[in-house]
Amino acid sequence: MTLTVARPVRESFVREPGAPLRIWAHRGGSSAAPENTAASDEVARRAGVEWIENDVQPTKDGVPVVLHDETVDRTTDGTGAIRSLTAAQVAELDAGSWFAPGYAGLRVPTLASQLDGFQVRGGNLLLEIKGAHPRESVARIVDEIHGRGMSRRVFVQSFEPEHLRWVREFAPELPLGLLRSTLDPDPPVIAKDLGLSAYNPSETAFGIRPDIVADLHAAGVAVNIWTVDNPASWNALERAGVDGIITNRPAELAGWNAAFGQRVKPAATILSPTAGELIEPGQRLRVAVGNNSPEPIAITLDGAPVVNGASIDTTLLTTGWHTVTATVAGSTVEITFEVIAPRL
Numbered sequence: 001m002t003l004t005v006a007r008p009v010r011e012s013f014v015r016e017p018g019a020p021l022r023i024w025a026h027r028g029g030s031s032a033a034p035e036n037t038a039a040s041d042e043v044a045r046r047a048g049v050e051w052i053e054n055d056v057q058p059t060k061d062g063v064p065v066v067l068h069d070e071t072v073d074r075t076t077d078g079t080g081a082i083r084s085l086t087a088a089q090v091a092e093l094d095a096g097s098w099f100a101p102g103y104a105g106l107r108v109p110t111l112a113s114q115l116d117g118f119q120v121r122g123g124n125l126l127l128e129i130k131g132a133h134p135r136e137s138v139a140r141i142v143d144e145i146h147g148r149g150m151s152r153r154v155f156v157q158s159f160e161p162e163h164l165r166w167v168r169e170f171a172p173e174l175p176l177g178l179l180r181s182t183l184d185p186d187p188p189v190i191a192k193d194l195g196l197s198a199y200n201p202s203e204t205a206f207g208i209r210p211d212i213v214a215d216l217h218a219a220g221v222a223v224n225i226w227t228v229d230n231p232a233s234w235n236a237l238e239r240a241g242v243d244g245i246i247t248n249r250p251a252e253l254a255g256w257n258a259a260f261g262q263r264v265k266p267a268a269t270i271l272s273p274t275a276g277e278l279i280e281p282g283q284r285l286r287v288a289v290g291n292n293s294p295e296p297i298a299i300t301l302d303g304a305p306v307v308n309g310a311s312i313d314t315t316l317l318t319t320g321w322h323t324v325t326a327t328v329a330g331s332t333v334e335i336t337f338e339v340i341a342p343r344l
């Protein structure tokens, strides 16, 4: 007898039509507080952001700690590679003063303390397994998550496919994202191979082939773009159909999303001719379409393009029904009118 082991059904991270962009707070609210610390995570929470990104690396003695760079030099008062320092040495470092004096004394968090913070203070963790990790390091990271029963509140991402394979092996229930600085030749293929919930390219890489969104969505895979901090790009990426933005400015993106939710949806209104209007050959007919947005509008009469306001020579129209369509921002309205035989 063959036993079939069912794969866990994971939540979809693909955005519903009209829904706001998902916000992933990059290293916490890192534009406002020291990155990858309890303070920057709290900034993101207070902005109402659900998902907070942190980077995890092992110390010399194998303790997972939250730090982005290979060394502690930039973001602490110490020096040296994180993998050459013990957890006890890292615990002595000041991870706040480099950002502002008011943050003096802030520590490099262990993954354990950061997960405890999520349990006590709320939020979900986008955990990047950063840099090289031996298999046992990834196993330990998963143990920290499992030990707290937090699988439903953690999303793992990495540039390293091997790390994602190990996570899949140790924790098949965890959603996975593949980070990319350059696009794969066929992203859905690697997404299927790794069992990804998300494919996460840089803004630059995505800009080369934005059509990957359609292909990945067809495969049920979300697309999140990093690291994007300006509203013009948020606007363009929303239109391109991406699902989420990884940003250093989560509070600002939350505000942008709120404005997006209040935005009037671009729509056309066909004012002339009116639906069902009866037109005699030779009668004056002007095509007039209202547009509530600055978006360009495309108008057709029986499938042929027409300029808004154009006067139509009705003697050239055959007797019977004709169709006017107007399309703005992908939304189309249409009416039909009838050309009738001249009344005697």
Ligand code: G3P
Pocket (backbone or CB within 6 Å): 026, 053, 055, 068, 128, 179, 226, 227, 246
């Ligand atoms: O979440 C995407 C981003 O974190 C990847 O780049 O260097 O900031 O970890 P990096």
Ligand code: CA
Pocket (backbone or CB within 6 Å): 053, 054, 055, 128
């Ligand atoms: Ca990261």
